[in-house]
Amino acid sequence: MTYLRRTLVTVLVALLLGALFSAAPAAAENRWRTHEGTIDGADFLVKVPKRWNGTLVLYSHGLYVEPWKPERIMLATRPETEEWLLGQGYALAASNYKGVFGHAIEEALTDQIALLDWFQATVGRPRRTVTSGMSMGAVISLKLAENNPGRFDGVLTQCGEYDVNGTWNSALDMLFALKTLLAPDADIDLVRPRDPQAAQAALEAVVAEAQKTDAGRARIALAGALGAIPGWALAHEPEPTVPADRLAQQALWVTGAYLYGYGPAARPEIERRAGGNPSSNTGIDYRRQLTRSTGLDLVRHAYRAGGMDPEADLDRLAAAPRISADPEARAYLHRHTVARGTTPSPVLTAHTTGDGGAVAGQARWYGDQVRRNGDPGLLRQTYVSRGGHCSFNAAEEIVLLRTLLSRVDDGRWPSTDPRRLTAAATALGSAYRLVPDLFDPQGGEKAMSPLFTRFTPPAHPRPSSESR
Incomplete structure (x- = not known):
């Protein structure tokens, strides 16, 4: 059982924040030229x-968890999208970033621009350049445009983490x-861990035991x-509509993503x-945070099932010693991993409604950033009714790219009505529907x-604007 659980976690964390495929579809590769190489230590792949x-799509991938990475550099979120784009005449480029693994956002912001410079010097200057990214790659794509005004004509983000600093909080x-709530006396370092593997194993064991009881599941x-x-x-x-099923799937996110991906x-x-x-979490009022959460009803249901009072546990959370950040470390993460929302070019975002890896509140928070710091007329936000993180099919990704490119060409947004987008994606046919x-x-x-x-997504529970 432990082996199967760890196998699931390995696959989940790799896919959750990274690539969704490892091999390109079969295609007539004589239709394009392939360029591969390394720029300042970062491997890249270009297909023209x-x-x-005349259009270049610069793609930014998500986070890779060592030692796993795909067999090849990703050029789109779905392999069918890559094939379709090449077939329609689009050039594609992507870097694997220096170091490849982990939160290499600082490196990506340099490496992707170096690749764009290489493309312009070696292949030619694109008529239009858009940047696309998924998960961690979404904030990379946004910050590429924000940090380099005039270099990108549009930005597409999917399942985006726009406030990585907020995600860690x-x-x-x-x-x-x-x-x-589960192991108050255990010697487990949540930050600055003295023995990371021992602390991880101890926390895993505590949560695994908790899943066996109603009381433990309520606290999860x-x-x-x-x-x-x-x-x-x-x-x-x-x-799911039955509370027990919703609780079980919520627990999958908590134990299968956050315990392992952020533990x-x-x-x-x-x-x-x-x-x-x-x-x-200094100064955070967890009672207030729970009151504002869309998960409040599930918590009440779970605590009733366990014959417990959530108020007692909220009192324990309120009394527990807090954890403070190192100011320079917090500033680093805010500088490199938080989108400002300045919209130097049109931005189109997409999120699945059941995303617990990068919660949909991230999209709502980014919209607020744009209203504060950018031009709301340059932003459109779309949603797909589906569970999972980055669980888009190629038809949806292709229609999103076409919508963005139409805005780039015409200077005005085409309709992003869900019915129109669904019809356009459906018209692409069954070959583009794998999820x-x-x-x-x-x-x-x-x-x-x-x-x-x-x-309408719920609010981002811990945006950076509340944690600085």
Whole structure:
């Protein structure tokens, strides 16, 4: 059982924040020229159709968890999208970033521009350049445009983390709740871990034991609600309506993503980059945070099932000693991993409604950033009714790219009405409908119809604007 759980976690974390495929589809590669190489230590891949239409799509991938990485550099979120774009005459380029693994956002912001410079000097100056990215690659794409005004004509982001600093704070909230409520006397370092692997193993054991009881599952639900984690994780299944099913799927996110992706074993990588601990829960009122959470009803249901009073646990959280950030580390993360929302070019975002890896509140927070610092007329935000993180099919990705390019060409947005987007994606045909399920340890895919929807995300639980 332990082996199977760890196998699932390895696959989940790799797919959750990184690539969704490792091999390109079969195609007539004589239709394009391939360039591969290394620029200042960063491997890159470029494909240019022989009948290039003058547009370059610069793609930014998500986070890779060592030692896993795809067999080849990604040029789109879905392999079918890559094939379609090349067939339509688009040039594609991507870097694997120096170091490849971990939160290499600072490196990516340099390496992607170096690749764009190489492309212009070696292949030619594009008529238009758009940048596209998924998960961690979404904030990379946005910051590429924000840091280099005039270099990009448009930005497409999918399943984006726009406030990575806020994600680490939210993850700390959840892990803090798990430790405080499940093992208050255990010697487990959530930040600055003295023995990361031992701390990770201890926290894993505590949470695994908690999952066996109603009381333990209620406290896992409380932790999930503090992070606004939805009760929908399985991309290949409809959104659950029974509370017990919603709690089980919420727990998949908490234990299968945050415990492992942001736990003690993951801390050394981000703290090394930032030069210390960037996360804090000083001054956070968890009772207020739960009251504002869309997971409040699930918590109440779970606590009733366990015959417990959540108020007692909230009192314990309120009394527990807090964790402070190292100011320089917090400043590093804010500087490199938080989108400002200045919109120097049109931006189109897409999120699945059941995303617990990069919660949909991230998109809402980015919209607020644009209203504060940019031009709201340059932003459109779209949603797909589906569970999972980055669980888009190629039809949806292609229609999003076409919508962005139409805005670039015409100077005005075409309709982003969900019915129109769904119809356009459906018209592409069945070859573009495969969707991955991140909680399938075999990496299974299933054909699913495009399904854009109207959606108002809950608020980002711990935005950086509240943690500085």
